[in-house]
Amino acid sequence: MIRVYRALLLAQLQVAAQYRLSMFLYLLFSIMRPVIFLAAWSAVALARGGSVNGFTPADFAAYYVILTVVQHLVTAWNQYDFELQVRMGQLSPRLVRPLDPIHYAIAENIIWKSFTFVGILPVLAVIVITYGVQFHFALWQIALFIPSLLLAASLQFLISWAIASSAFWTTRTHAVSSLFDRTSFIFAGQIAPLSLLPGVLQQVAYVLPFGYIFGVPTDILRGGHDLPTSLVLMSGQAVWVAIAFVASRIVWRFGVRAYTAVGA
Amino acid sequence: MRRYLRIVLLFARLEAQFELAYRTNFVFDLLQQVVITATSLGAVLILFSYTETMNGWTLPAMIVVVGVFYIVQGIGDLVFLPSAQQLIEQVRLGTLDFVLLKPLDAQFFVSLRRIKFTAIVEIALGVGIVAVGFAKLGTLDLLAGLLFLITLACGVVLVYVLLLVLGTLAFWFVRVENLLVVYEAFTDAARFPIDIYPFWLRFAMSSVVPVGIAVTVPAQAVSGRLDGLGVAAILAATVGAVAFGRWFWKTGLRSYTGASA
Numbered sequence: 203m204i205r206v207y208r209a210l211l212l213a214q215l216q217v218a219a220q221y222r223l224s225m226f227l228y229l230l231f232s233i234m235r236p237v238i239f240l241a242a243w244s245a246v247a248l249a250r251g252g253s254v255n256g257f258t259p260a261d262f263a264a265y266y267v268i269l270t271v272v273q274h275l276v277t278a279w280n281q282y283d284f285e286l287q288v289r290m291g292q293l294s295p296r297l298v299r300p301l302d303p304i305h306y307a308i309a310e311n312i313i314w315k316s317f318t319f320v321g322i323l324p325v326l327a328v329i330v331i332t333y334g335v336q337f338h339f340a341l342w343q344i345a346l347f348i349p350s351l352l353l354a355a356s357l358q359f360l361i362s363w364a365i366a367s368s369a370f371w372t373t374r375t376h377a378v379s380s381l382f383d384r385t386s387f388i389f390a391g392q393i394a395p396l397s398l399l400p401g402v403l404q405q406v407a408y409v410l411p412f413g414y415i416f417g418v419p420t421d422i423l424r425g426g427h428d429l430p431t432s433l434v435l436m437s438g439q440a441v442w443v444a445i446a447f448v449a450s451r452i453v454w455r456f457g458v459r460a461y462t463a464v465g466a
Numbered sequence: 467m468r469r470y471l472r473i474v475l476l477f478a479r480l481e482a483q484f485e486l487a488y489r490t491n492f493v494f495d496l497l498q499q500v501v502i503t504a505t506s507l508g509a510v511l512i513l514f515s516y517t518e519t520m521n522g523w524t525l526p527a528m529i530v531v532v533g534v535f536y537i538v539q540g541i542g543d544l545v546f547l548p549s550a551q552q553l554i555e556q557v558r559l560g561t562l563d564f565v566l567l568k569p570l571d572a573q574f575f576v577s578l579r580r581i582k583f584t585a586i587v588e589i590a591l592g593v594g595i596v597a598v599g600f601a602k603l604g605t606l607d608l609l610a611g612l613l614f615l616i617t618l619a620c621g622v623v624l625v626y627v628l629l630l631v632l633g634t635l636a637f638w639f640v641r642v643e644n645l646l647v648v649y650e651a652f653t654d655a656a657r658f659p660i661d662i663y664p665f666w667l668r669f670a671m672s673s674v675v676p677v678g679i680a681v682t683v684p685a686q687a688v689s690g691r692l693d694g695l696g697v698a699a700i701l702a703a704t705v706g707a708v709a710f711g712r713w714f715w716k717t718g719l720r721s722y723t724g725a726s727a
Contacts, residue, residue: 227647234652400512
């Protein structure tokens with residue numbers, strides 16, 4: 203398996219090297235969104251005389267800087283790509299290879315995320331300077347952040363894979379994917395830190411998987427939770443990863459049988 | 467003039483036939499648009515549950531901003547953005563040759579050829595939201611209403627010129643479809659008044675990528691935050707932009723070589 207992955211990663215690296223410019227243009231998106239809501243929340247904080255429930259503009263900036271990093275490393279986009287592969291029949295040659303197509307997607311995620319990560323750093327530096335952010339990380343926060351980030355990335359990836367696999371029946375999953383993205387836009391901590399969401403919305407965020415995707419790792423690193431709460435939230439992440447894993451396997455198993463190879 | 471109007475109607479009919487061939491997708495697109503608009507209205511309400519004003523903007527004025535945002539973005543999505551995408555593709559494939567051979571102004575053709583009908587919902591939702599904002603603002607005098615319409619028209623023209631210029635860049639750089647991502651990313655930020663943003667972003671959104679002023683200025687007009695100087699500035703900017711867009715298009719066209727030949 204290690205040899206297989208080395209080959210897959212190398213191939214993806216070569217693809218990534220071809221599309222350098224367009225990749226950095228797409229980064230604009232992952233940077234713009236957090237800046238928009240950071241600016242809005244800072245304006246609200248200033249209007250209230252300096253803070254919203256303990257969040258000063260610098261705290262919001264710290265939150266959104268970390269959120270941008272988390273979002274960048276966690277977000278999977280395979281469902282968009284996969285729809286095209288099913289619709290165009292490009293998936294067929296991959297299915298006859300002795301390797302589950304999910305591994306191609308995993309390798310692709312690892313390479314593209316790390317490759318483009320460099321690109322967002324300068325912009326984040328500008329935000330840090332503009333808003334005078336100061337980070338204070340306790341050692342346990344960093345220690346928990348990394349596994350929490352990995353859980354979040356797995357969760358997002360598995361959900362996107364399950365949605366992608368539904369393309370075997372529906373061929374077009376674009377609308378479903380964007381619906382999911384829009385819902386997570388509210389509940390995952392993008393328009394507001396989860397603790398600032400009004401009551402019901404906050405409960406929805408923690409009951410459904412959304413909050414565990416971006417909000418939980420961000421809050422752990424930012425210091426929004428104490429140690430016991432963080433551990434509870436991380437077990438929540440683990441539960442959802444398990445559910446998403448089983449679901450994505452089931453959808454895949456049945457989906458492949460329904461696949462009729464469009465265009466073949 | 468009448469001839470051009472007839473041609474636009476013809477484009478619209480062609481596109482409608484195309485769109486209605488994929489009806490389920492069409493319905494999903496509509497649904498999606500409703501959800502998108504609802505979430506951004508929700509975001510504004512969440513923000514305002516913590517405050518009365520945001521950088522001087524009240525909730526009604528903010529609702530107008532959201533509405534104008536969807537009107538401006540919707541008009542861009544309806545015709546200018548898809549047309550720019552098509553222009554870029556035609557330059558790359560060399561099929562722009564056929565456009566240039568037609569006995570009508572090529573800039574007219576490439577600016578209005580594609581129409582994406584689902585965007586009408588976006589515009590309609592925007593108009594509805596603006597109406598709610600107006601109702602909440604209370605009395606609205608005639609002058610403010612007039613200024614709103616004028617500045618809104620200017621904003622739309624500014625967005626048009628921006629997309630024309632981005633599309634025209636294809637004459638030199640060929641693969642520029644990704645440049646349209648720049649437009650989309652900055653447009654996303656226009657959902658809030660630009661005065662809340664840090665200096666560099668405010669500057670970008672009122673100069674190189676004027677989507678910021680396109681949305682903020684009309685909303686300023688109805689919330690009494692726009693003076694004569696502001697009106698004069700956006701009018702001058704619009705006239706200047708149109709002239710620049712025309713010149714830029716002509717210059718670009720001169721370096722087109724026809725990829726198929």
